[in-house]
Amino acid sequence: MTELPSGTVTFLFTDIEGSTRLWERNPDAMWIAIGRHNAILDAAIAAHAGSHFKSIGDAYAVAFRDAPAAVAVADMAQRALAAEPWGETGPLRVRMAIHVGEATPVGGDYLAPSLNRLARLLATGYGGQVLLSEDVRRLVAEHLPHGVTLKNIGRHRLRDLLEPVQVSQLVIAGLPDHFPSLKSLELHPTNLPVQPNSLVGRGQEVAAVRAMLGRDDIRLITLTGVGGTGKTRLGLQVAAELSEAFADGVFFVDLAPIADASLVLPTIATTLGVREGGGQSLRDALVAYLAEKRLLLVLDNFEQVLDAAVE
Known part of the structure; x- marks a missing residue:
């Protein structure tokens, strides 16, 4: 040396x-x-x-x-x-x-x-x-x-x-340059978009969704309604308010640009920074990553790729 x-x-x-x-x-x-x-x-x-x-x-x-x-x-x-x-x-x-x-x-x-x-x-x-x-x-x-x-x-x-x-x-140049938020202390991992204004008049709905997410027997919540009624905004508000309750992060997955259900899993994996390797398929790598995490995913516009639900 x-x-x-x-x-x-x-x-x-x-x-x-x-x-x-x-x-x-x-x-x-x-x-x-x-x-x-x-x-x-x-x-x-x-x-x-x-x-x-x-x-x-x-x-x-x-x-x-x-x-x-x-x-x-x-x-x-x-x-x-x-x-x-x-x-x-x-x-x-x-x-x-x-x-x-x-x-x-x-x-x-x-x-x-x-x-x-x-x-x-x-x-x-x-x-x-x-x-x-x-x-x-x-x-x-x-x-x-x-x-x-x-x-x-x-x-x-x-x-x-x-x-x-x-x-x-x-x-x-030529190598990946987008990664999840750093695993630092003051930030609970998240990619939630910053909202330009406060959510007004939806306190009852926010409280109801928060209460359901606090229950151990509920793992999935679906927000339904006609287009333009604020489902996305409601979901983002709840996720932001509960960020400290999910030690491994809250993440927003925008499915609006996707029409092919086979792209849902790769989109979720990309959002979380999960990649296939070590003999694992991307699906198996994602399942292994999530298995021990306390994490909240907000899947937006899932109704247009419902076939992905079987995954």
Whole structure:
């Protein structure tokens, strides 16, 4: 290993999304996949003079003397990971996060507050996503690789940190750039659209739907009525008021653009950030994802794709 950087150091952390499940499902295939994963990351790190100083399971911790090099590695690695033919495991989707801070290596490792912050940031992301702290964003904004831009995704409170932090995301041309809301503390996961005004005169209906959703024996509620009577607005109001009751989030799934019932399941999965892989069909992946969640889905305009109800 080359000499570890000291002083102002930029750190890149990586983690394979759902790796435990993949290991349990097909360990032989995962050994092969991990070999490819490691080779891809090692090549990108070597190309930009990074120092891979620690692995925890299949997660990497890498140090750099400058922030643009860390971003270049994330860009190069994500492109290669996306292009790799993974075979039996399905795609390995790797979340990454980058932060910078003062650090001094000790015995081939680092002990620094910046690493704690980076670990918290990484935990909020999703496979294929690259998150940057505000300090890193300032350092790299004018030094991005070709085909890479930045997206501001707001201020988020991370576990064990007192104040919310500004977070940005790398947008890499040709790769997915839409992900669910970060898994940060102050936000219950949601994609509910912001309403331009208050709901007036529907207090009785809101209370009735809320009461039904509070019952353990009710898992499905259908709001019916002629078009234009405010069913969507009522559903959104109830969902917004109950966001704290559903620890794993409340999500709005707009089915208005869909006429083909076979597209309902993929639309729900896309909204939740669920993808097939690891030998599972998209349906099985979605069922497994929802099985242990306390989550509310608002399916709008379902009447036009009723055949999907058999799913």
